[in-house]
Amino acid sequence: MSASPLSIGSKAKDHQPSTQENLPPPEANAEAIRFLNSLRQEELLLLFFSETLVMVSDTGEPQGELTIEVQRGKYKDQSGVITYFPFVHASSRGFVDKTLCGSSLLAYLSWKLEVVEQQSQEFIKFHILPMEQKTSLLKQDDQLAMTRMVKEGEEVKTEVTFFPRPSIEGFVSQAANLVLLRVMAWRHTVPSNARFLALDTEGKLCYSTYQALGSQTIQVGHQQVEVFIVEQTVHSEQGIPVSCQFYLLSDGHLAKRIQVGSPGCCMITKVPILREEDDIEHRPAFKKKPLVWEEDLELYSWFLDRKEELRISHNSYLRQHPEAQALISDFLLFLLLRQPVDVVTFAAEYFGPFAKRRPPTPALRSSNRPSPFRELEPERSEA
Numbered sequence: 001m002s003a004s005p006l007s008i009g010s011k012a013k014d015h016q017p018s019t020q021e022n023l024p025p026p027e028a029n030a031e032a033i034r035f036l037n038s039l040r041q042e043e044l045l046l047l048f049f050s051e052t053l054v055m056v057s058d059t060g061e062p063q064g065e066l067t068i069e070v071q072r073g074k075y076k077d078q079s080g081v082i083t084y085f086p087f088v089h090a091s092s093r094g095f096v097d098k099t100l101c102g103s104s105l106l107a108y109l110s111w112k113l114e115v116v117e118q119q120s121q122e123f124i125k126f127h128i129l130p131m132e133q134k135t136s137l138l139k140q141d142d143q144l145a146m147t148r149m150v151k152e153g154e155e156v157k158t159e160v161t162f163f164p165r166p167s168i169e170g171f172v173s174q175a176a177n178l179v180l181l182r183v184m185a186w187r188h189t190v191p192s193n194a195r196f197l198a199l200d201t202e203g204k205l206c207y208s209t210y211q212a213l214g215s216q217t218i219q220v221g222h223q224q225v226e227v228f229i230v231e232q233t234v235h236s237e238q239g240i241p242v243s244c245q246f247y248l249l250s251d252g253h254l255a256k257r258i259q260v261g262s263p264g265c266c267m268i269t270k271v272p273i274l275r276e277e278d279d280i281e282h283r284p285a286f287k288k289k290p291l292v293w294e295e296d297l298e299l300y301s302w303f304l305d306r307k308e309e310l311r312i313s314h315n316s317y318l319r320q321h322p323e324a325q326a327l328i329s330d331f332l333l334f335l336l337l338r339q340p341v342d343v344v345t346f347a348a349e350y351f352g353p354f355a356k357r358r359p360p361t362p363a364l365r366s367s368n369r370p371s372p373f374r375e376l377e378p379e380r381s382e383a
Helices: 030-037 041-045 174-187 297-320 322-338 343-354 363-368
Strands: 014-017 050-056 062-076 082-096 099-109 115-124 131-140 143-152 155-164 195-199 205-220 223-235 242-248 254-259 265-267
Touching (some): 041 174, 050 254, 062 099, 062 174, 115 174, 174 205, 174 223, 174 242, 205 254
Antiparallel strands (some): 050 062, 050 265, 099 115, 115 131, 143 155, 195 205, 205 223, 223 242, 242 254
């Protein structure tokens, strides 16, 4: 997925930047911002999975399908830098009153659920006047660029809006909302009195709130499962509020979704395998005890065996090389006769002639012999 805003074809007729409203722009409160800042990468990694729900009518007849997938994705920005972010892919396709409709959503989010890039599309195939809407969100330095295209029949309207970064703090996009609901289900809590930001159906910033409606047991196939119900409400400043109720399993799977006022809903037909957080056992700490190997029968036995092996090996070598025994005996006798103060240097001078690479000592300098551990210094030429 490229890191560029959605381009509009030659059919675009209008291209008007949005005007500032007289009302002050909405702002997220501290509770919402604090909740987003509390998100941890380790926690989000537990919520990476895909799920499929069936769209059913009020009579229980299947009308379509909804799929949601959250995984770790590789994102390449305009500078060519590759970063790994949460990647959200959701799509739906079905019939409403025998009319084909659908939506798709692709998004990259930061680990705090900020929008990096999001592309969404919705369509309704009316026979007389088909409708389509595309929205692109792209993070650009210190602002968020939104390109919104609405097509009704052959008429196309395009709107471009730029949101400064401070004005979208606490903003929850469509993709971020899907992940945020999983976090609330995993924690089994909803931030109290939190007021987030969202986009309404007209692409305007507005408030978004979440409310916990408690737990409930529902029937899924032949099983009964307990769900945590969260209601999200998008408070549009120009229209009526839109509310959706999400029935969530303990690990974040969506069991059921109901849009308040809509005759149909989305629900699962089979209970998924629930994920549980791995219990990390801390490594036990043992106090270091002094090793007295002489008192350990096994270690002492190994010591005696190894000692005997070395004794036999050494005696065998000396029997095979009698000259070594004679050389060592001569050195010890010479050492005891001379009794030098520096035994190491004396030994080096004694065994030095046996070295193949040792340069010969000049005869005229025998009274001032150099140390056997250093090379001879080059003779200085007298002027």
